[in-house]
Amino acid sequence: MSIATAAQTIGPFWHLIEDKSLADLTRFGAQGKALTLTGRITDGEGNPVADACVELWQASPAADARFPGWGRSGTDATGTFRFTTLKPGPVPGRGNTQQAPHVAINILARGIITRLYTRAYFQGEALNEADPLLNLIEDPARRATLMARPDGPATWRLDIRLQGDGETVFIEV
Amino acid sequence: MSDIPGFRPAAPGSQPDNDTPSYGSTRLRHPTRPLIAFPHTITEATGPTFSPRHFPALADLTLVDGQAAQGERIIVRGRITDEDDRPVPHTMVEIWQANAAGRYNHPGDQHDAPLDPHFKGDGRVFTDADGWYQFTTIKPGAYPWRNHKNAWRPNHIHFSYFGPGFATRLITQMYFPGDPLLAIDPIFHSVPDAAARNRLISSFDLDVTQPEWALGYRFDVVLRGRAATPMGV
Numbered sequence: 464m465s466i467a468t469a470a471q472t473i474g475p476f477w478h479l480i481e482d483k484s485l486a487d488l489t490r491f492g493a494q495g496k497a498l499t500l501t502g503r504i505t506d507g508e509g510n511p512v513a514d515a516c517v518e519l520w521q522a523s524p525a526a527d528a529r530f531p532g533w534g535r536s537g538t539d540a541t542g543t544f545r546f547t548t549l550k551p552g553p554v555p556g557r558g559n560t561q562q563a564p565h566v567a568i569n570i571l572a573r574g575i576i577t578r579l580y581t582r583a584y585f586q587g588e589a590l591n592e593a594d595p596l597l598n599l600i601e602d603p604a605r606r607a608t609l610m611a612r613p614d615g616p617a618t619w620r621l622d623i624r625l626q627g628d629g630e631t632v633f634i635e636v
Numbered sequence: 637m638s639d640i641p642g643f644r645p646a647a648p649g650s651q652p653d654n655d656t657p658s659y660g661s662t663r664l665r666h667p668t669r670p671l672i673a674f675p676h677t678i679t680e681a682t683g684p685t686f687s688p689r690h691f692p693a694l695a696d697l698t699l700v701d702g703q704a705a706q707g708e709r710i711i712v713r714g715r716i717t718d719e720d721d722r723p724v725p726h727t728m729v730e731i732w733q734a735n736a737a738g739r740y741n742h743p744g745d746q747h748d749a750p751l752d753p754h755f756k757g758d759g760r761v762f763t764d765a766d767g768w769y770q771f772t773t774i775k776p777g778a779y780p781w782r783n784h785k786n787a788w789r790p791n792h793i794h795f796s797y798f799g800p801g802f803a804t805r806l807i808t809q810m811y812f813p814g815d816p817l818l819a820i821d822p823i824f825h826s827v828p829d830a831a832a833r834n835r836l837i838s839s840f841d842l843d844v845t846q847p848e849w850a851l852g853y854r855f856d857v858v859l860r861g862r863a864a865t866p867m868g869v
């Protein structure tokens with residue numbers, strides 16, 4: 464038995480491995496309902512987090528040769544990330560539960576030593592009411608921090624607040 | 637559908653706290669509310685796979701346009717295993733680093749040290765069937781970073797690992813043995829447990845060293861292991 468290696472910050476210069484095409488999960492010709500997921504990341508004083516690396520993973524639709532299920536987007540000067548992906552469907556939860564459609568999000572940046580993990584759900588999905596994770600969050604205002612909202616044609620917005628008023632719910636992973 | 641097992645929680649003290657005041661940039665970027673505890677589901681227990689067809693290997697960082705980079709050539713070799721000491725095969729490893737003078741090929745780096753036209757500083761490889769990976773690169777220089785008075789980062793290489801699940805994602809930094817800056821580096825010291833911290837320091841390895849060519853350093857990494865009991869139990 465060994466113990467997992469410690470994390471260290473991704474730092475401000477991770478763009479050396481950036482490839483902007485990785486933010487488009489449909490680039491291999493994925494078929495399905497495409498959407499844009501975008502949002503602004505701000506810090507405890509409301510300033511944009513302009514040097515973040517945001518990574519997305521979704522277990523649905525299942526990854527295959529045309530759909531990687533994973534993407535990476537940097538944030539721009541306004542703190543904005545932007546992914547093009549396919550609309551996820553529901554996935555099984557523990558036991559016989561079902562989880563509402565969602566994507567997983569990692570936030571890595573200077574000043575974040577070990578990744579921050581959260582999820583983006585989609586406002587208006589009937590399954591949100593019964594989602595096992597959302598139901599762990601009693602305060603509706605806190606729950607709303609995980610809910611992407613429609614923001615134009617096939618576009619969903621989820622702003623992420625790292626700290627302070629409206630702080631996003633982060634999940635132990 | 638039967639449940640996919642999740643991954644074991646971090647051993648106490650083995651991972652840094654995002655609220656680390658000695659590292660100034662954490663001040664406004666760490667959450668102040670407790671994290672939600674939620675057992676891993678398919679979302680966390682599975683993760684991306686990467687094809688070398690779309691992510692071609694770039695294992696030698698020391699040549700650009702056929703011209704050699706400045707600095708001390710080194711080989712970094714290591715094995716990626718999980719907490720059950722099983723190899724993590726065919727997983728993507730990304731690295732990035734400063735050049736020999738301590739300067740990143742990045743517009744945000746304003747350190748008054750020379751750029752090297754023959755060093756870009758990014759690399760990518762996949763582990764083999766037994767979890768081994770290897771890069772040839774240049775030993776990165778130390779650089780100042782304004783965190784506190786006369787602050788300098790120890791020599792380091794940034795590493796990115798994926799492993800089998802989104803929960804095994806790991807970004808870390810590899811340090812060099814005997815570096816006097818480690819003793820005063822807040823990022824290194826953000827890992828509470830000394831043994832866990834010291835495992836971020838590579839070791840000089842004569843077996844990895846190639847005669848008349850390059851010094852070798854060994855950097856092994858452990859990714860989280862699967863939990864013993866299935867998630868649904």
Ligand SMILES: [Fe+2]
Pocket residue numbers: 474476734789792794
């Ligand atoms: Fe660095």
